[in-house]
Amino acid sequence: MVTTWPPNFPVLGEGCKLFSDWVFAMSGGEMAIKIYGSGELIPALECFDAVSSGAAEMASGAAYYWAGKNEAFPFFTSIPFGMNAQQMNAWLYSGGGHTLWKELYANYNIIPFPAGNTGMQMAGWFNKEINSIDDFKGLKMRIPGLGGKVLDKAGGTPVLSGGSEIYTNLERGVIDATEWIGPYHDYVMGFHKIAKYYYAPGWHETGSTLELLVNKREMDNLPEHLKVIIETAAARFNVWCLSEFESKNNTYLKKIIEEEKVEIRTFSKETLSALQKISSEVMEELGNKNEVNKKIYTSYMDFMKGVRNWSKYSEKLYYNDISL
């Protein structure tokens, strides 16, 4: 298994190790998975190709990393102003999403499984105040993918930089802001030492699904019990990972606020509404580019609309009127 995470990366790398342990134990030692951190065998962004060609049998990553191959991939990780973790799982497991995902990846000789979720992310670390949508104008921010496209349309400059360069770039003012993940991983990166404001919510990644990739030919040749072992271990990875994020983010947010005295800010409703308008345009254009995109876009959007309507009587009331 090649992975897009540095060796032993918190939560995501740990989850791959657990996944491998579970598969080994369940198969009575029949299937032993050796895990390679990013760069150990191949670079992070070549994992998809490695599994597709059969150079590696498995990978752990996220669909939006390979958006260059197919613009529809991000629907299976996270899109700006998209579904959260609970809704994504519902779409994937029970709303037809996983079927569409498998159809799409079959073209690349890969079978995907949901295997991990970050939950809601933070908007990121800023050295400039954001009081309205206009404050994104001229903002140099490290924000990849569709979020970057939205920033660009808002007048900002999305900057690409690998994990290892972000800290220095932010410190030296090469960038004004950066997103990363959430309180736990952000704390480990040390951004609180060099950024003034920590903004919420993570509008660009509202619950990113991580994926297990398996070479389709290799999977098809496995006996039935190993197939089900892989799929079941992936589901356990999925629920374990989200739980670990919720738990650790809670602990580290407290540290960031109380020990590091960081000021947490939230974007105004007006700012978010303006970002949402741009995001909708970006997604609509992407979703209508071809028949494949359209099928996935329509399924995603229809499910999101319905589940959000239900959330008005359930989770939304929970967070507003019960969880005080």
Place this chain on the structure above:
Amino acid sequence: MVTTWPPNFPVLGEGCKLFSDWVFAMSGGEMAIKIYGSGELIPALECFDAVSSGAAEMASGAAYYWAGKNEAFPFFTSIPFGMNAQQMNAWLYSGGGHTLWKELYANYNIIPFPAGNTGMQMAGWFNKEINSIDDFKGLKMRIPGLGGKVLDKAGGTPVLSGGSEIYTNLERGVIDATEWIGPYHDYVMGFHKIAKYYYAPGWHETGSTLELLVNKREMDNLPEHLKVIIETAAARFNVWCLSEFESKNNTYLKKIIEEEKVEIRTFSKETLSALQKISSEVMEELGNKNEVNKKIYTSYMDFMKGVRNWSKYSEKLYYNDISL
């Protein structure tokens, strides 16, 4: 496996069947689990004792069904104004909750696993309007457990009745109101035909964890691979079940509103705040009754406080400012 669900009960019974299929497949046919619906082998409420004594090897149920044995059990299902599904999973898998649960059930020769979650429930079906906390006075409502205790303290009369009698009791005015689960299961029960109002949110069950019970002696005697197979299949059941509830509740809420023309109401903030005050008193008393209760109560409450603080920057903002 004995279960507390009627044979083939939607989602929960289906989930038991899937669990059994996964275990059978993963073990290469080594472990075949025969499932009995409630009443087929023993009555629903005797499942815990059956697993404890070894009369059955496994059961599917919910900890709060056995609160008569130990008042601390409901912490592992749901308590009024408690955590939601995502938070419960985080507490159980990553916040020490599952360890406490295993310690508690070890006294009964049982090992518990989280295996299913209903997500947020609805408050229920009412033939009287609830505009303030005073409207609960004299209200005869089918609501078991801690929710029933809260209703009692609010001046109402909690009525116990099995699933099969609720419809007739509500139709004949023996009760004024009933809670059940959420849009999908409630629709199947047909309550929309005989009740005037459908209220949200389900303050008394904000994300009920369901459990897999395994006889401890039997489990301890299993080879390692079957132990991990059971635990991993339970985790898959857990995430599948919540996803299925989210998906089906979304579909059936739409039916209830659009086809059945049911009026959905929400309790006012003041009404919920009054219910929450009573609930806190009930839980504080229960949580301080003895050392065991106190240990679990403290762990639950501390985790809830922390994770709710994190939700103010994540999920709460998602539902208010992103999911529009």
